[in-house]
Amino acid sequence: MKKIMNQPKDVLNDMLEGFCYTHEDLVSRINDTGVICRKFVDQGKVALVSGGGSGHEPSHAGYVGQGMLSAAVCGEVFTSPTPDQILEAIKQADQGAGVLLIVKNYTGDIMNFEMAQELAEMEGISVEHIVVNDDISLEPRQKSDRRGVAGTVFVHKILGAAAENGATLSQLKNMGNDIVTHMATLGVSLLPATVPEVGKPGFDLAEDELEFGIGIHGEPGYRREQLKPSKGIAQELVSQLKSELQWEKGEHIAVLVNGLGATPLMEQFIFMNDVQSMLQEEALVVDYKKVGNYMTAIDMAGVSLTILRLADADWKTYLQHPVQTPAPF
Amino acid sequence: MKKIMNQPKDVLNDMLEGFCYTHEDLVSRINDTGVICRKFVDQGKVALVSGGGSGHEPSHAGYVGQGMLSAAVCGEVFTSPTPDQILEAIKQADQGAGVLLIVKNYTGDIMNFEMAQELAEMEGISVEHIVVNDDISLEPRQKSDRRGVAGTVFVHKILGAAAENGATLSQLKNMGNDIVTHMATLGVSLLPATVPEVGKPGFDLAEDELEFGIGIHGEPGYRREQLKPSKGIAQELVSQLKSELQWEKGEHIAVLVNGLGATPLMEQFIFMNDVQSMLQEEALVVDYKKVGNYMTAIDMAGVSLTILRLADADWKTYLQHPVQTPAPF
């Protein structure tokens, strides 16, 4: 394992310190926790709180700021944060209009966020949660088991703008659930990630292999294949997303090409170029597009492709809404 | 070599197509060239043109836009662009107030940009150029031989804001040269980069080794050592930069921690945390700081550290000046 770090067990703390120092104009950390809060709060607006295990930088702390999240709860690497910390975040974020938790669909995250929600409700705070499960990798399994991956940042962005715009807790919850049903993501991995405390790669992949559908914690995908050109990867991912979303010609969509950590922009733009020409063949109208590292998997090499059907015209406006966050959006 | 790409020889074109598609609201490409221009021009202002070999994404095309560059010339991977393309960029960028070329100090870049400057002058355009040589890696060699690396983006940013603010060509040239004398950068590499057309890593580094002072094209550094903790790396780089810049307590500086392509934000923030505590010991006042991938070396793992002494109070203002560019700044 070759990493720039000190003790593996200190990775989370060291990283959060560096992050909060770098972005001290926008965010601060609640002492001795993994909770990152924004410095400028929207009085009277619903607060959005997200989080999960670390290792997905800039998610989620990078999206704390005006127009997006009110707080992010950062767990240990690839490990859900604990209910007491999530509770701290909820208490800090709440401005009296309630708190919406945005949770990615993993057993650990669900349980910890639910426990925190129960605790917060006992303290009289209105809390709701939505579950993001955009990863269509494991087709045959039931939809409720799907993992939450890069599409989560679209949820942050749209709901963040809507919250700033004065949407209520129940409106945000409904909107969030609606977004999730119109969104699908699929990833491809070329090289595995290494969790610092584990010290070795999470899986093996031969020098000429890639794996489709891998999760952002290295969870297994749906197929291993010979390494293929970008065009072929785009073809596979777009056609899988198509059979999930069942889009029609002329539909408006948002597209996210997301790097998994070790894949440079060069490759991401090449991939976007191939995606673009396929979407053009499909006669889709791409109203919003992003390329970059938004939801990484530590140092995994690969990309994911997210497509969101813009079923509601507001979503486009909200996606384009300017934000003030450590990570650009 | 595991890369998401099609034919290695098409990497530049495919990447530029994907880039221009993604950022079509801000930039466009001059057909059949590697020249990326901004869509909104500042009438009557001096235009900044930068460029060099590709593989340093988001540099330089990512910094084309309001408040920064007017155009970027993208050569083949790690290969200087040609004079005819640079000339096209100059002609396209010139708004009548002249063009400043920002060139990194490599034989190839210098010669190609100089030839382009000569050609442009023959066409009656006022052109000046500055040479950025911030890499202090090879101490004993003469200063004029130093390579240009990540500090270049500080030059783009400060001069870009100054140009927007109405500075003249000669003022910008002087300011640029002044910035360069107050700036130093040093990098460390953990894993080499692979040029697509070469197909194998540019150098070998053992599983437990790192190399200090490596260049952004994999040029040799000044020392190979056992892999060490982030703190030790920060110590080495900060103390080298100190002996170059000879700063004193209380001085104001700008800091850039730059990822080289394959190193995730997690490690960059950890590193920034260690840098931060060393700069604090030095009693320096950090007025401006950035962490992220600004000047990469394809898929090299590692970081570089740039320190700019804010010798002129305007520089801080210009660094903070908002920009509208594909890559955030």
Next chain:
Amino acid sequence: MLTVENTTTWLVTFTDKITQQTAYLSELDQAIGDGDHGSNMARGTTAMKAKLENTAFTSVSELFKVAAMTLISTVGGASGPLYGSAFLAMSKQAEASTEDVPAIIKAGLEGIQKRGKAERGEKTMVDVWAAALDALDTNTLTHHTIEEAVHETKHIQATKGRAAYLADRSVGHLDPGAVSTGYLFEAMLEGDIIQ
């Protein structure tokens, strides 16, 4: 019967086993999960042990509650809320009686199932809790029965937790949570809690 003393010994022994087997637990989790079960449990139980050794408890119920809250706030992941919910439920049951050890374990298992919605046979820690409860009920809890229950998870296809993503490829691997639960009951045996 549980006392503050033997319960402390039990949980401290559990912690020591986890600490010794941290790497092994993570390795098991790397095969069918995300490789953090060892460090999650080590972080949590170490914090719990410190709390237990630095607190003077007046009841077993209080002890379990502190253990629960510590695990909940330090383990994270899936296992944190699950062990936490188990110990929280055990704390409630111990309020009623510390005599009936099987009843306390039964409460723990119910706490886990309420939180995690897993049934027996889904290749989770539930399988070992349930087997241990059966054994306690019939007075047959031994190193052998625990080992057997843990080993049994090898042949099951996971349908809950991260291992479920592997579908049939999860068969042939021990469930890490089942193994750590095995240590809990091993520690109980060694603690002379049951006669």
Next chain:
Amino acid sequence: MLTVENTTTWLVTFTDKITQQTAYLSELDQAIGDGDHGSNMARGTTAMKAKLENTAFTSVSELFKVAAMTLISTVGGASGPLYGSAFLAMSKQAEASTEDVPAIIKAGLEGIQKRGKAERGEKTMVDVWAAALDALDTNTLTHHTIEEAVHETKHIQATKGRAAYLADRSVGHLDPGAVSTGYLFEAMLEGDIIQ
């Protein structure tokens, strides 16, 4: 004496040698540079060859000028402006006379040195250009003298171009630009340009 015909043959032969040795040239550049000299020269000479084969030239000067402009606009890196400046200077010289081949090569060398500021002995293409010129002047240009001049760069420490970053570690490696220049003069020999 240079004619449009033998000059075309010369540069086409040069292109073919570069095309055959692309990987080798890049390998040499990878050792002491950035590994692109082969692809730079292959891209440029291929474009040049296509231009030469599709244009009807009325003079050698015109031919060199088109070759120069093509190289300048397709090679990139350090070698593009250098070969380009050489051919541009050779074009000018060929305007005056196409009889005196050494004078044309001398002009080319001066073009390179004006652009790149390298002297002989700095481990660059200059070394082979200069050695070839010496040999032309004394009528001793042969495969052997070219090979010797190229080989000589192995023992030099680079003080210009990327290889200079390696300081004394550049010793022991051939200079890639010297090797590609060697092909230029080999092609000249094979083209029956000099008697």
